[in-house]
Amino acid sequence: MDVFLDPANRQAYLDGFLTILKLTGASALLALVLGMLLAACRVSPVPVLRALGAGWVHLFRNTPLTLVILFCFFGLYSAVGVEFSEDIHINNYWLAVTGLSAYTAAFVCEAIRSGINTVPVGQAEAARALGLSFSQNLRLIILPQAMRSVVAPLGSILIALTKNATIAGVIGVAEASSAMKALIESNGDQTIAIFAVFALTFVALLVPVGYAFSALANRLVVRR
Amino acid sequence: MRIKRLAAIAAVAVLAFGAAACGSDSDTPSTPSGESPLVAKAKAGQLKFGVKADQPGLGLQAGSAYEGFDIEIAKIIAKGLGGDAAKNTYVTTVSANREPFIQTGQVDIVVATYTINDDRKKKVNFAGPYFTAGQDLLVPTASTITGPEGLDGKKVCSVTGSTPAKRIKEKYPKAQLQEFDAYSKCIEALNTGTVDAVTTDDIILAGYAAQSQYAGKFKLVGKPFSSEPYGIGLKLEDKAGCTKINEILKASVTDGSYKAAWDATLGKSGTPAPTLDVSKLTNCPA
Numbered sequence: 001m002d003v004f005l006d007p008a009n010r011q012a013y014l015d016g017f018l019t020i021l022k023l024t025g026a027s028a029l030l031a032l033v034l035g036m037l038l039a040a041c042r043v044s045p046v047p048v049l050r051a052l053g054a055g056w057v058h059l060f061r062n063t064p065l066t067l068v069i070l071f072c073f074f075g076l077y078s079a080v081g082v083e084f085s086e087d088i089h090i091n092n093y094w095l096a097v098t099g100l101s102a103y104t105a106a107f108v109c110e111a112i113r114s115g116i117n118t119v120p121v122g123q124a125e126a127a128r129a130l131g132l133s134f135s136q137n138l139r140l141i142i143l144p145q146a147m148r149s150v151v152a153p154l155g156s157i158l159i160a161l162t163k164n165a166t167i168a169g170v171i172g173v174a175e176a177s178s179a180m181k182a183l184i185e186s187n188g189d190q191t192i193a194i195f196a197v198f199a200l201t202f203v204a205l206l207v208p209v210g211y212a213f214s215a216l217a218n219r220l221v222v223r224r
Numbered sequence: 225m226r227i228k229r230l231a232a233i234a235a236v237a238v239l240a241f242g243a244a245a246c247g248s249d250s251d252t253p254s255t256p257s258g259e260s261p262l263v264a265k266a267k268a269g270q271l272k273f274g275v276k277a278d279q280p281g282l283g284l285q286a287g288s289a290y291e292g293f294d295i296e297i298a299k300i301i302a303k304g305l306g307g308d309a310a311k312n313t314y315v316t317t318v319s320a321n322r323e324p325f326i327q328t329g330q331v332d333i334v335v336a337t338y339t340i341n342d343d344r345k346k347k348v349n350f351a352g353p354y355f356t357a358g359q360d361l362l363v364p365t366a367s368t369i370t371g372p373e374g375l376d377g378k379k380v381c382s383v384t385g386s387t388p389a390k391r392i393k394e395k396y397p398k399a400q401l402q403e404f405d406a407y408s409k410c411i412e413a414l415n416t417g418t419v420d421a422v423t424t425d426d427i428i429l430a431g432y433a434a435q436s437q438y439a440g441k442f443k444l445v446g447k448p449f450s451s452e453p454y455g456i457g458l459k460l461e462d463k464a465g466c467t468k469i470n471e472i473l474k475a476s477v478t479d480g481s482y483k484a485a486w487d488a489t490l491g492k493s494g495t496p497a498p499t500l501d502v503s504k505l506t507n508c509p510a
Contacts, residue, residue, distance in 0.1 A: 073418075074412070074418075077418065078416045088401070169384065170405060171404070178384045181384055185319055188320060191321075191324055
C-alpha cells in the first residue's frame with residue numbers, strides 16, 4: 001500500500017477520478033438531451049426521423065465503445081479534421097465526450113421509448129382530441145409521465161457511463177484506469193493493492209448513485 | 225450407481241494427485257548446490273522467457289512464433305545454459321507485468337527491452353546490459369525538430385504510463401503529450417500528421433521506421449536524451465544464474481553470435497552492430 005503514500009501518486013489517483021467525473025458529467029447531460037431527441041424521433045409520425053432514430057440506436061448500441069472512441073480520434077479528428085481546441089488535452093477530452101454521449105444516447109433513447117410505452121394510449125388520444133400538436137403532446141403529456149417511469153433504468157445507464165468513461169484512456173485522456181496503469185508500471189509488486197484501491201473507489205462512488213436513483217424512482221413513479 | 229460414482233471420484237482423485245506429484249517433480253529439478261536452477265531447467269527444455277510481442281525488430285509476435293533481437297538473445301542464453309534453443313517457451317509480457325511474472329515464476333527469464341534501474345533492482349536480479357538504448361524522437365522526414373528542446377507546443381506521442389512519457393511530462397512540460405496504449409497507434413498518428421513526433425527508446429523507434437509500409441517516411445532525430453541499459457531479468461535470489469548469463473553474454477561477443485543476432489534482426493535496417501562493453505556488465509548482487 002505504500003505506493004499511495006507518495007503524494008505524486010496520490011495526486012495522479014485523484015486527478016484520474018476527477019477526470020472520470022468530468023467526462024461522466026458532460027456526457028450524461030449531452031446523452032440525456034440527445035437521447036430524448038432520438039426517442040422523440042423514434043415515435044414521431046415522420047418516417048425519415050423514425051429511420052434516423054432507429055439507425056442511430058442500431059449503430060451505436062451494437063458497436064464496441066472502444067471502437068467509437070478510437071473513431072472519434074482517428075476518424076473525426078485525424079481524418080475529418082474536427083478540432084475542439086489547440087490544446088491536445090482539451091481536444092481529447094471533448095472527442096471522448098462526443099463518443100461517450102453518442103454511444104450512451106442510444107441507450108437513453110431506448111429507455112425513454114420504453115417509458116413512453118408505459119403511458120396509456122388514452123392519454124395521447126385525449127391530448128390529440130383536445131387539439132394538441134405532436135410536439136405539444138410529447139412535451140406536455142407523454143414525456144413528463146414517461147420520464148418518471150424510467151428513472152431507475154436511467155440510473156443504471158449513468159452507472160454504466162461512469163465506468164465506460166475509463167475507455168477515454170485509449171485516446172490518451174488521463175482518466176482513472178490510465179492513472180492505474182501508470183502506477184502499476186512503476187510499482188509492479190503492488191498490482192493487487194492498486195487494483196483494489198481503484199475498484200473500491202469506483203464502488204464507493206457508484207453505490208450511492210444506485211441507491212439515490214432507486215429512491216428517486218420510488219418517489220417519482222406514476223401509480224396507476 | 226453410488227458405488228460406481230464413488231469409484232470414479234476416487235480414480236479422478238488418484239489421477240489428480242499423481243499428476244500433481246509429477247508436476248512438482250518436474251518444476252523443481254534437483255539442483256547441485258551453487259548452481260542456478262536455470263541450468264537444470266534449460267537441460268530439461270523447460271525455460272520460459274518473458275518477451276515483448278509488439279516491438280518490431282526486438283520482440284514481435286508473428287502468428288504463434290516470436291522474432292527479434294530479444295528473442296535471439298534468449299536463444300543464446302538457452303544454448304549457453306546447456307539447453308536447446310528450439311525448446312524455449314515464450315510468454316508475452318508487457319512493461320507493467322515483468323516484475324510480477326518473474327516473482328511468481330510465470331517466466332524464468334525476461335528479455336523484453338527491460339531497463340535496469342534501482343527500483344526494479346530491489347525486486348529482480350539483472351544480468352547484462354546486453355544493449356544500451358536512449359530515448360529519442362521519431363519525426364516525419366521533412367520535420368524541423370532537432371531535439372527534445374524543439375518540442376515546445378508540439379504534439380508528441382508515447383505509451384500511457386511509460387518511462388519515456390513520464391520523462392516528457394517532467395522535463396519538457398511545454399510539449400503536448402498524446403498518450404496511447406501502444407506504440408503502433410502513435411506511429412499511425414504520426415503517419416497521418418496528427419502528432420509531430422513519437423518518443424521512446426531509439427532502438428524501438430528504429431524498428432518501426434524500418435517497417436516496409438513506412439519506408440522513407442520517418443527519420444530518427446538521433447540525439448538520445450537518456451540512457452536505458454537493457455538488462456536480463458531473473459529471480460532476485462538467483463545470483464548464480466545472473467553470473468552465468470553474464471558469462472554467456474561475454475562468450476557471445478567472442479564467438480560472434482551476438483553480432484549474428486543483431487544482423488539477423490535490427491541490423492537489417494542498416495545499423496551496424498553495437499559493441500557490447502563487457503566491463504559494464506552488472507555484478508549480480510544478491
